[in-house]
Amino acid sequence: MHVNATKPMRRWLFVIALLALPVQAQTTSSVEVESDLPVKDVQTLAEVFERIKRAYVEEVDDSKLLRNAMRGMLGELDPHSAYLDEEEFDSLRESTEGEFGGIGIEVGMEDGQLTIITPIDDTPASRAGLEARDVILRIGDTATDSLSLQEAVELMRGDPGEEVEITIMRRGEDSPRSITLTRENIRVESVRHDMLEAGYGYLRVSQFQNRTGEQVHDAIADMQREAPLEGLVLDLRNNPGGVLQSAVDVADAFIDNGLIVYTEGRLQDSDRRFSASAETIAPDVPLVVLINGGSASAAEIVAGALQDQRRAVVMGTDSFGKGSVQQVMPLGNGDGLKLTTALYYTPGGRSIQARGIEPDVEVVRGRLEVAEDSGLQLRESDLEGHLSNGNGERQPRSEGARTREDYQLGEALNLLKALNVLERRPAASGD
Numbered sequence: 001m002h003v004n005a006t007k008p009m010r011r012w013l014f015v016i017a018l019l020a021l022p023v024q025a026q027t028t029s030s031v032e033v034e035s036d037l038p039v040k041d042v043q044t045l046a047e048v049f050e051r052i053k054r055a056y057v058e059e060v061d062d063s064k065l066l067r068n069a070m071r072g073m074l075g076e077l078d079p080h081s082a083y084l085d086e087e088e089f090d091s092l093r094e095s096t097e098g099e100f101g102g103i104g105i106e107v108g109m110e111d112g113q114l115t116i117i118t119p120i121d122d123t124p125a126s127r128a129g130l131e132a133r134d135v136i137l138r139i140g141d142t143a144t145d146s147l148s149l150q151e152a153v154e155l156m157r158g159d160p161g162e163e164v165e166i167t168i169m170r171r172g173e174d175s176p177r178s179i180t181l182t183r184e185n186i187r188v189e190s191v192r193h194d195m196l197e198a199g200y201g202y203l204r205v206s207q208f209q210n211r212t213g214e215q216v217h218d219a220i221a222d223m224q225r226e227a228p229l230e231g232l233v234l235d236l237r238n239n240p241g242g243v244l245q246s247a248v249d250v251a252d253a254f255i256d257n258g259l260i261v262y263t264e265g266r267l268q269d270s271d272r273r274f275s276a277s278a279e280t281i282a283p284d285v286p287l288v289v290l291i292n293g294g295s296a297s298a299a300e301i302v303a304g305a306l307q308d309q310r311r312a313v314v315m316g317t318d319s320f321g322k323g324s325v326q327q328v329m330p331l332g333n334g335d336g337l338k339l340t341t342a343l344y345y346t347p348g349g350r351s352i353q354a355r356g357i358e359p360d361v362e363v364v365r366g367r368l369e370v371a372e373d374s375g376l377q378l379r380e381s382d383l384e385g386h387l388s389n390g391n392g393e394r395q396p397r398s399e400g401a402r403t404r405e406d407y408q409l410g411e412a413l414n415l416l417k418a419l420n421v422l423e424r425r426p427a428a429s430g431d
Contacts, residue, residue: 079109080326082338088150089336102157103181106240114144114152118238118294121206124181132294138167160185191215196413199230208242208298213249220281231286231416241297248274251305256280260305263325265342286419287312288412296320303357304346315361315412323353363411
């Protein structure tokens with residue numbers, strides 16, 4: 001078909017065709033990249049641009065068309081690369097600092113659908129029972145199949161106190177459900193800790209922010225001041241990841257030598273290796289790491305490092321499988337790029353991209369139900385006037401409510417106790 005090149009079209013053909021000339025672009029890593037763009041494809045791009053300008057039902061601003069083209073370039077690469085306008089760029093920086101207005105979920109694109117990676121602890125989303133792998137079909141009156149990832153995030157964020165309705169489809173259910181949530185100021189405390197029982201600690205990392213490594217160090221020190229740690233559960237379930245360096249710092253709290261993670265990409269500065277330092281706060285404490293399908297990215301780096309270094313037993317279910325590294329690059333106009341530049345690998349050379357971390361011990365989510373009549377069992381120690389065993393009275397075993405409600409956590413605690421029993425038990429001597 002012959003196309004009559006009007007004056008505006010000739011102008012855009014000239015401008016865009018300049019890009020087809022061989023160029024040498026200086027990258028952020030000072031590596032020269034030579035690129036020969038195909039002239040025919042560039043001409044087709046200019047033709048599409050001009051036809052939209054001339055024939056679309058409404059007049060479209062040139063800047064909007066060009067930004068949409070840039071969004072398309074990045075959006076078609078992978079689910080995590082994106083063009084960020086100034087507002088989206090600021091929003092991303094806010095989330096790494098740990099405070100923003102919204103409902104408290106981490107989302108991504110899976111098979112072309114907006115999918116919850118994980119709800120954030122103690123937020124409207126987690127309290128409403130949203131789960132990893134829930135597919136979001138609508139946000140308010142807007143169908144998500146027409147939205148980019150960044151557009152969907154912006155629709156869910158907003159001023160605290162405002163309501164937003166989302167429609168989700170959960171795996172195994174026949175029909176969608178609508179949930180109305182009230183936005184809050186999401187202030188994410190990335191680290192929490194507690195004692196499950198005397199000597200057995202619980203360390204929850206909900207995401208990796210800039211200060212997470214420091215907070216983990218402080219939490220372990222706090223528990224060690226209370227009592228010597230005989231075992232620790234590191235809970236990375238529903239942790240969507242975050243800052244790579246913070247993941248390295250957390251793994252370093254338990255490893256005193258060896259590789260933690262390495263990355264490989266096309267740019268020279270994408271090939272990096274991160275190793276443990278000799279100064280480690282908990283190098284010998286028995287450790288169980290809990291993961292599930294909501295454990296992604298930096299959480300998988302920590303789990304994979306501790307698993308490959310034989311430093312911990314990884315328990316739970318397969319993790320999410322996000323093994324790529326994104327760089328956030330500011331642009332001169334105030335916008336930014338989030339661009340996938342490398343893949344990361346565990347110390348043993350495993351890429352978990354689209355595969356995930358497989359636990360050493362698979363334990364699915366559940367709840368421990370105690371039989372109603374279990375408290376009626378009669379024991380020798382319950383009889384009046386029973387003889388002492390000479391070693392002091394047996395203390396009643398305390399079963400915390402948390403481990404009863406959380407089956408995976410209960411199994412992690414039981415495993416830590418078993419590891420300590422084997423460690424302390426003397427070997428049998430032969431005659």
